[in-house]
Amino acid sequence: MDNEILTIPAPDLKKFCCDVFQNAGLSAEDAAITTDVLIAADLRGIDSHGIARLHFYLDGIRTGWIKPGDNASIVQETTVTALVDAGGGMGPPVSHRSMHMAISNAKEHGIGLVLVKNSNHYGIAGYYAMMALAYDCIGISLTNSYPFSVPTYGRQAILGTNPIALAAPAGKHLPFVLDMATSVIPYGKIELHARASQPLELGWAVDPRGLPTRHPEHVVRDVGKGPQMGGLLPLGGAGKLLGGHKGYGLMLMVDILCGVLPGSLFADLMYPSTPDGQPLPAGIGHLFAAIRIEAFRPLEDFKKDMDELQQRLKDSPKAEGEERIVIHGEPEFEKARERSIKGIPIPAKLARQLRQIASDYGMQSPL
Amino acid sequence: MDNEILTIPAPDLKKFCCDVFQNAGLSAEDAAITTDVLIAADLRGIDSHGIARLHFYLDGIRTGWIKPGDNASIVQETTVTALVDAGGGMGPPVSHRSMHMAISNAKEHGIGLVLVKNSNHYGIAGYYAMMALAYDCIGISLTNSYPFSVPTYGRQAILGTNPIALAAPAGKHLPFVLDMATSVIPYGKIELHARASQPLELGWAVDPRGLPTRHPEHVVRDVGKGPQMGGLLPLGGAGKLLGGHKGYGLMLMVDILCGVLPGSLFADLMYPSTPDGQPLPAGIGHLFAAIRIEAFRPLEDFKKDMDELQQRLKDSPKAEGEERIVIHGEPEFEKARERSIKGIPIPAKLARQLRQIASDYGMQSPL
Numbered sequence: 012m013d014n015e016i017l018t019i020p021a022p023d024l025k026k027f028c029c030d031v032f033q034n035a036g037l038s039a040e041d042a043a044i045t046t047d048v049l050i051a052a053d054l055r056g057i058d059s060h061g062i063a064r065l066h067f068y069l070d071g072i073r074t075g076w077i078k079p080g081d082n083a084s085i086v087q088e089t090t091v092t093a094l095v096d097a098g099g100g101m102g103p104p105v106s107h108r109s110m111h112m113a114i115s116n117a118k119e120h121g122i123g124l125v126l127v128k129n130s131n132h133y134g135i136a137g138y139y140a141m142m143a144l145a146y147d148c149i150g151i152s153l154t155n156s157y158p159f160s161v162p163t164y165g166r167q168a169i170l171g172t173n174p175i176a177l178a179a180p181a182g183k184h185l186p187f188v189l190d191m192a193t194s195v196i197p198y199g200k201i202e203l204h205a206r207a208s209q210p211l212e213l214g215w216a217v218d219p220r221g222l223p224t225r226h227p228e229h230v231v232r233d234v235g236k237g238p239q240m241g242g243l244l245p246l247g248g249a250g251k252l253l254g255g256h257k258g259y260g261l262m263l264m265v266d267i268l269c270g271v272l273p274g275s276l277f278a279d280l281m282y283p284s285t286p287d288g289q290p291l292p293a294g295i296g297h298l299f300a301a302i303r304i305e306a307f308r309p310l311e312d313f314k315k316d317m318d319e320l321q322q323r324l325k326d327s328p329k330a331e332g333e334e335r336i337v338i339h340g341e342p343e344f345e346k347a348r349e350r351s352i353k354g355i356p357i358p359a360k361l362a363r364q365l366r367q368i369a370s371d372y373g374m375q376s377p378l
Numbered sequence: 379m380d381n382e383i384l385t386i387p388a389p390d391l392k393k394f395c396c397d398v399f400q401n402a403g404l405s406a407e408d409a410a411i412t413t414d415v416l417i418a419a420d421l422r423g424i425d426s427h428g429i430a431r432l433h434f435y436l437d438g439i440r441t442g443w444i445k446p447g448d449n450a451s452i453v454q455e456t457t458v459t460a461l462v463d464a465g466g467g468m469g470p471p472v473s474h475r476s477m478h479m480a481i482s483n484a485k486e487h488g489i490g491l492v493l494v495k496n497s498n499h500y501g502i503a504g505y506y507a508m509m510a511l512a513y514d515c516i517g518i519s520l521t522n523s524y525p526f527s528v529p530t531y532g533r534q535a536i537l538g539t540n541p542i543a544l545a546a547p548a549g550k551h552l553p554f555v556l557d558m559a560t561s562v563i564p565y566g567k568i569e570l571h572a573r574a575s576q577p578l579e580l581g582w583a584v585d586p587r588g589l590p591t592r593h594p595e596h597v598v599r600d601v602g603k604g605p606q607m608g609g610l611l612p613l614g615g616a617g618k619l620l621g622g623h624k625g626y627g628l629m630l631m632v633d634i635l636c637g638v639l640p641g642s643l644f645a646d647l648m649y650p651s652t653p654d655g656q657p658l659p660a661g662i663g664h665l666f667a668a669i670r671i672e673a674f675r676p677l678e679d680f681k682k683d684m685d686e687l688q689q690r691l692k693d694s695p696k697a698e699g700e701e702r703i704v705i706h707g708e709p710e711f712e713k714a715r716e717r718s719i720k721g722i723p724i725p726a727k728l729a730r731q732l733r734q735i736a737s738d739y740g741m742q743s744p745l
Contacts, residue, residue, distance in 0.1 A: 087673070087674065087675075089487050089488035089673055090457070090458075090487055090488075091457075091458050091487050091488055091489055092487070092488035092489055092669075092673045092674070094673075094674045094675070120456050120457055120458050120459070120487075121456035121457075121458055121459035121491070122458055122459055122489060122491050124488070124489050124669065126674055149634075149635075149639070161697075162691055162694070162703050163703070163704070164696055164697050164700040164702065164703050164704070165691070165694050165695065165696060165697060165700075165703050166694075166695050166696065166697045166698075167694045167695050169690065169691065169694050175628075177631050177634075179634050179638075179639075187630065187631075187634060189627040189628070189630070189631055191621075191624040191627055191628075193624075195614070195620055195621045196621070212619055212620070214620045215620075217697065220697065220698045221695075221696065221697025221698055221700065222697065222698055240695065246613055246614055246621045246624055246625065247562070247613050247614065247621075247625075248620060249697075252579055253562055253579070253581050253582075253615060253620070254558075254562045254563070254613045254614075254625075256704070256706075257558040257560075257613050258613065258614075258621075260556040260558055260706045261542075261556070261558075261628075263554065263556070263687075263691075263705075263706065264544050264554075264556055266687065267516075267544075267546050267554060267684070267687070268516075270683075270687070271546075271680060271683045271684055271687055272516070272546075272669070272671065272674050272675070272680065273674055273675070274674070274675045274679060274680075274683070277683065277687050278687055278690045278691065279690065279694075280690075302459075302491065302639070304639065306454070306456055306459045306461075307454065307459070307461045307493055307639050307640055307641070308454075308461070308639070308640070308641045312641060313638060313639065313641075316637075316638045316641070316644065317634070317638055320630075320633065320634070320637070320638055320644050320645055323536065323645045323646065323647075324529055324532070324536065324630075324645070327529070327532050327533075327534045327536050327646075328532065328533050328534050328588075328607065329531055329532060329533065329588065330528075330531050330532060330533045330584065330587065330588025330589065330616075331533075331587045331588055331589055333531040333532075333588065335531065336529050336530070336531050336532050337530070337531070337623070338630075339623075339627045339630065
């Protein structure tokens with residue numbers, strides 16, 4: 012009974028989510044944008060960043076550390092760059108508008124770069140990178156995020172899982188869409204393993220002494236409760252032997268570009284709280300960039316070569332026991348095709364949560 | 379005797395290297411730039427990319443696949459972007475000029491992006507990223523490179539070790555300088571292990587069947603001799619368990635930005651040869667970008683926060699058995715300080731090579 016999974020058509024889930032956000036104080040436009048970002052994650056199979064996060068955003072609005080109004084303003088700009096202060100508002104709307112500014116600058120001048128400070132969780136990084144595809148641009152999106160990760164040789168979770176996303180169009184093939192945390196695994200995977208009492212793989216995380224651990228409970232976080240020991244390992248794992256210092260370097264690079272450069276928070280300063288433990292705006296930052304392909308070569312030539320690159324990879328011989336070489340974004344496009352027909356699966360626990368949200372806002376549940 | 383290591387003062391090695399390049403047909407300026415890039419690698423302790431590569435560049439000039447003259451031209455540009463055709467010339471001079479263009483655009487407009495196509499090996503990626511530091515900019519440098527790496531689930535070396543470099547200034551602390559191959563280890567490490575008959579770590583490379591191997595001889599390359607099976611693993615290792623698909627994604631991202639976007643070669647098309655096996659220009663591409671810090675916030679504020687970020691990492695508790703958390707670039711700055719005083723170590727084999735080069739060009743050996 013508790014494992015029953017309902018399936019809801021994406022449009023119904025969207026309608027519900029958008030109505031909830033408007034009831035919670037978002038403008039119609041901001042509600043629509045935020046909904047689109049969340050449901051895109053569900054469609055693409057990134058369930059941890061989809062409708063399952065609705066309660067997280069609503070809690071943020073309710074407790075006041077996410078400001079539902081449009082508090083964003085442009086602080087500084089050149090013809091091709093801008094710094095936007097999100098004013099502690101919702102992440103997705105300010106991110107959507109900032110990525111559009113970057114694209115618009117790229118269309119006119121070849122490249123656009125917009126940084127956002129004082130923001131909150133913006134959903135999946137890949138969403139904003141993919142916005143560039145419709146404009147024949149390459150899109151880039153980075154963000155710093157809740158400090159779940161330890162640096163190489165450290166044992167305190169002091170850096171975010173700081174994702175990197177880049178999207179580039181192709182011709183006959185699907186666009187290339189890289190959307191990756193710079194930790195080995197996302198934090199959600201720890202929670203799943205903890206809930207199922209499943210051991211972790213060695214190389215995913217360290218315990219409070221900083222040693223590789225198989226115990227998910229060593230890493231489960233009491234989010235917002237000050238310095239915590241143990242955490243996710245950067246891509247490449249513990250130490251330098253398998254390149255962990257490189258993953259740590261990428262993590263730090265994202266923190267510099269999204270935290271330090273725009274004058275936002277960084278490292279364990281992110282997600283601050285008042286002395287009596289009330290959460291304050293996350294203070295995270297984002298980077299959005301777009302590159303116009305035709306500033307460098309004809310679009311058709313670029314697409315032809317993107318197809319050739321993908322085809323060469325797909326045709327190249329497989330490792331023993333493997334049948335397919337995958338291009339980044341492919342599994343998510345396949346999942347989105349499937350789920351836009353079959354609907355989005357809603358596990359029992361999430362269904363209860365959504366029913367509760369509907370009841371809280373005096374709405375009809377979509378289930 | 380064969381293990382004796384001579385030490386040469388950097389200025390003497392520079393003088394020799396610069397004279398050799400001029401004798402080989404480079405202009406005084408191009409010789410000076412190329413020398414500076416190589417000796418910077420030696421000073422920083424990246425011996426594989428320093429004077430040890432002199433013979434590689436000279437071979438390229440002698441056999442004609444590196445053109446010693448200045449064949450570079452700007453193909454297309456906007457106020458902030460440019461595409462440069464290197465015309466099969468030496469990598470470092472065209473890269474140096476292109477990075478300067480990116481910096482100059484960034485100083486004026488906040489960001490500059492210059493892509494280079496039809497180029498050859500450009501040395502260490504970090505050199506160009508670090509050029510931005512003197513101009514209070516963040517510098518970025520990427521290149522695609524000889525296909526030593528396999529994609530996730532593949533067994534053919536079809537992608538380069540495609541490095542990513544980013545440099546950002548700090549205040550009291552050293553600048554952050556990330557300069558990393560997107561493979562777990564650089565190819566040079568395979569050669570070292572092969573020479574010493576030392577086993578590889580599992581997770582560094584795969585054998586011709588695509589399975590993780592400890593045998594360096596499975597991976598040693600007959601460079602330029604067509605499709606070869608087995609190779610270096612992307613950061614994260616084999617399969618997806620420890621995030622190998624992420625390293626593969628970063629590798630592919632660099633190939634798209636440096637190979638496909640500028641209209642240069644990519645994947646196993648790089649480093650082509652004639653039907654009778656004569657090497658042609660490598661056809662690789664580079665990306666150079668600079669971001670002006672003051673387009674976003676006052677320089678002093680940025681530097682203060684860079685110091686704080688570094689200090690927080692350094693002060694954070696260490697894993698059991700570890701004493702120090704390192705910031706990227708630190709070990710190389712320390713090494714450069716040491717070697718600029720004590721000189722650059724030249725192992726016996728390299729000393730013989732340099733003496734041979736001196737004799738070939740009728741010059742006095744620096745040793």
